[in-house]
Amino acid sequence: MNLRSAFDLPAPAIVLAEGAFGKTAGKTANGVVMHSELFDVGAVVDSERAGRSAADVLARPDVADVPVVESMSAALETVPEAEALVIGVAPAGGTLPEEWITDIRAAMRAGCDVVSGLHVFLSERDDWVTLADECGVRLFDVRKPPTDDDLRVADGRVDDVDADIVLTVGTDCAVGKRTTTFELYRAARRAGLNAGWVATGQTGIMVGAHRGVVVDRVPADFAAGVVEDLVHAVGANHDLVLVEGQGALTHRAYSGVTLSLLHGAWPDAVVLVDDRDRTSRTHFDRFPVRGVDVERELVERLCDTSVAALSTWGDPATERNRFGLPTANVYHEDGPETLLDAVRVAL
Amino acid sequence: MNLRSAFDLPAPAIVLAEGAFGKTAGKTANGVVMHSELFDVGAVVDSERAGRSAADVLARPDVADVPVVESMSAALETVPEAEALVIGVAPAGGTLPEEWITDIRAAMRAGCDVVSGLHVFLSERDDWVTLADECGVRLFDVRKPPTDDDLRVADGRVDDVDADIVLTVGTDCAVGKRTTTFELYRAARRAGLNAGWVATGQTGIMVGAHRGVVVDRVPADFAAGVVEDLVHAVGANHDLVLVEGQGALTHRAYSGVTLSLLHGAWPDAVVLVDDRDRTSRTHFDRFPVRGVDVERELVERLCDTSVAALSTWGDPATERNRFGLPTANVYHEDGPETLLDAVRVAL
Numbered sequence: 001m002n003l004r005s006a007f008d009l010p011a012p013a014i015v016l017a018e019g020a021f022g023k024t025a026g027k028t029a030n031g032v033v034m035h036s037e038l039f040d041v042g043a044v045v046d047s048e049r050a051g052r053s054a055a056d057v058l059a060r061p062d063v064a065d066v067p068v069v070e071s072m073s074a075a076l077e078t079v080p081e082a083e084a085l086v087i088g089v090a091p092a093g094g095t096l097p098e099e100w101i102t103d104i105r106a107a108m109r110a111g112c113d114v115v116s117g118l119h120v121f122l123s124e125r126d127d128w129v130t131l132a133d134e135c136g137v138r139l140f141d142v143r144k145p146p147t148d149d150d151l152r153v154a155d156g157r158v159d160d161v162d163a164d165i166v167l168t169v170g171t172d173c174a175v176g177k178r179t180t181t182f183e184l185y186r187a188a189r190r191a192g193l194n195a196g197w198v199a200t201g202q203t204g205i206m207v208g209a210h211r212g213v214v215v216d217r218v219p220a221d222f223a224a225g226v227v228e229d230l231v232h233a234v235g236a237n238h239d240l241v242l243v244e245g246q247g248a249l250t251h252r253a254y255s256g257v258t259l260s261l262l263h264g265a266w267p268d269a270v271v272l273v274d275d276r277d278r279t280s281r282t283h284f285d286r287f288p289v290r291g292v293d294v295e296r297e298l299v300e301r302l303c304d305t306s307v308a309a310l311s312t313w314g315d316p317a318t319e320r321n322r323f324g325l326p327t328a329n330v331y332h333e334d335g336p337e338t339l340l341d342a343v344r345v346a347l
Numbered sequence: 348m349n350l351r352s353a354f355d356l357p358a359p360a361i362v363l364a365e366g367a368f369g370k371t372a373g374k375t376a377n378g379v380v381m382h383s384e385l386f387d388v389g390a391v392v393d394s395e396r397a398g399r400s401a402a403d404v405l406a407r408p409d410v411a412d413v414p415v416v417e418s419m420s421a422a423l424e425t426v427p428e429a430e431a432l433v434i435g436v437a438p439a440g441g442t443l444p445e446e447w448i449t450d451i452r453a454a455m456r457a458g459c460d461v462v463s464g465l466h467v468f469l470s471e472r473d474d475w476v477t478l479a480d481e482c483g484v485r486l487f488d489v490r491k492p493p494t495d496d497d498l499r500v501a502d503g504r505v506d507d508v509d510a511d512i513v514l515t516v517g518t519d520c521a522v523g524k525r526t527t528t529f530e531l532y533r534a535a536r537r538a539g540l541n542a543g544w545v546a547t548g549q550t551g552i553m554v555g556a557h558r559g560v561v562v563d564r565v566p567a568d569f570a571a572g573v574v575e576d577l578v579h580a581v582g583a584n585h586d587l588v589l590v591e592g593q594g595a596l597t598h599r600a601y602s603g604v605t606l607s608l609l610h611g612a613w614p615d616a617v618v619l620v621d622d623r624d625r626t627s628r629t630h631f632d633r634f635p636v637r638g639v640d641v642e643r644e645l646v647e648r649l650c651d652t653s654v655a656a657l658s659t660w661g662d663p664a665t666e667r668n669r670f671g672l673p674t675a676n677v678y679h680e681d682g683p684e685t686l687l688d689a690v691r692v693a694l
Contacts, residue, residue, distance in 0.1 A: 154600040156633035216568035256607030263599040286503035
């Protein structure tokens with residue numbers, strides 16, 4: 001999916017994050033407000049946090065001063081020029097609540113395209129398609145995988161890409177791979193490099209990756225192939241392609257996705273992402289975290305590449321001594337630059 | 348999918364293998380004729396080889412004397428008691444030829460359930476469902492993945508399975524993992540063990556695995572979880588669970604599926620399957636085969652298990668000296684027993 005080419009950037013937007021803004025369940029909404037290059041967010045709908053600002057809720061003073069409002073009607077009053085509604089949270093239990101349906105329809109009637117991260121695909125439902133036609137708006141289901149006709153098994157054509165390819169690999173899920181990828185991308189652009197990036201999850205697609213597919217929804221046979229195609233597409237007009245990783249090679253639930261990404265992207269360098277305070281995996285109490293050294297060794301045995309740097313949330317100096325890798329926290333000053341320099345040495 | 352429970356075993360059957368019997372493209376048909384515990388095959392339809400016997404076409408004198416016939420009408424005359432039509436070949440180009448449609452419909456009208464390995468799912472097409480209802484027959488689409496409601500992310504519950512779990516891992520695709528798994532299963536039954544097996548591809552399901560899903564069609568996120576569920580189900584009433592592997596950990600196109608199987612099954616022992624004559628991968632000229640030692644080391648680093656034996660098509664004595672593993676060719680006398688003995692030592 002290439003949302004970038006679907007909008008005049010940045011498009012004025014409203015983010016729906018009811019009940020979840022600033023929380024883990026709202027991580028797509030949080031990411032879009034913090035990082036989107038596609039959307040100029042004018043209001044966030046979350047009745048539980050109405051009256052506060054996004055900077056306050058996210059505890060990120062560098063975030064633009066976006067109001068959190070109690071309802072869609074308040075959002076549409078605040079951002080009358082809105083061109084897009086971003087659904088940045090999934091409903092608990094999976095079923096779309098009646099109030100959300102009403103809110104989404106109101107935004108469509110006000111002329112907003114819908115960019116949805118829902119598990120249910122609006123573009124496959126007749127009632128939503130009919131309304132979109134009536135309103136002259138578009139429905140983007142970001143989680144929807146490409147159709148079988150657009151999928152293929154990997155064949156190694158990524159080896160023909162001239163651009164340098166860098167993949168992030170984590171020691172766990174939800175450890176900062178997308179953030180690290182995005183910050184590397186921004187550092188590369190600041191350094192004057194012709195860099196682009198590939199998203200492999202919904203938030204990355206919504207914040208403006210040059211190409212993206214929610215890879216974990218793709219039939220397992222085609223996962224490496226779709227990554228090859230994404231890297232190929234971004235590599236065609238960039239010199240450096242940064243690829244958002246997923247999972248960990250030692251994560252028993254998601255390792256297949258991780259390895260498909262490693263083999264599909266076949267990167268020239270890897271940046272490992274770690275949270276030193278984790279002992280068991282997020283949402284998986286039975287699975288221990290195996291750590292930086294194990295993951296690094298597996299990456300280098302499974303692919304003709306090397307781990308160039310470590311992105312950490314701990315103290316970079318301590319972690320650097322511990323693992324012997326160039327190390328930075330991307331939220332520290334010059335953190336992204338430190339990682340980028342290490343990557344450029346490795347390429 | 349559990350085809351075993353759907354039929355009174357073995358069910359008299361016709362196999363459709365038009366243009367492909369004995370060839371790689373007909374490998375599902377070949378497997379069903381050679382190995383099925385579900386179907387008592389009375390005729391194979393392949394006009395190009397009509398008049399010969401299956402034993403002749405497959406060059407396997409131990410295969411029952413099944414006639415290859417030129418048409419479905421000839422097959423229905425040969426096996427008037429047929430209860431199932433097994434579609435054991437996919438049409439070139441993917442589109443079902445008109446003659447096949449006519450043939451399949453004729454078999455349904457004669458009272459045959461359809462067991463299909465086609466990429467297109469007959470059970471999702473109104474015209475096929477209507478005809479099946481009219482004829483009082485059933486449609487089994489073996490490649491169809493479970494619905495999202497039946498899928499989940501792996502959580503390690505396979506660790507609670509009391510049965511011993513053995514997985515085959517290959518150094519390439521199409522190298523004999525299903526055959527090795529099946530021969531190990533038969534050797535275990537001959538030895539009086541309460542063994543069951545899990546298929547992860549369509550042929551395994553059709554030849555009678557106790558449970559099976561075409562894992563490479565499952566969304567990548569759920570691949571390890573579906574394997575956990577399959578092992579759990581077969582482990583509930585068997586002491587030994589043999590799991591058919593897919594791909595290779597070093598196969599850049601399919602490695603994600605392979606690792607999902609390794610982490611989903613979390614086996615107590617692994618049997619490696621190799622063809623020493625391969626240098627590049629089947630259907631993937633750009634990808635070199637990495638060999639037994641590399642694959643063995645990766646298996647043992649990625650999982651808390653050990654490689655117990657090597658299944659080879661070369662000379663077992665030579666391969667045994669080369670790799671230091673108990674080694675056998677499952678088509679040699681006592682070959683399966685040699686592998687089984689090595690597995691039992693490792694458990």
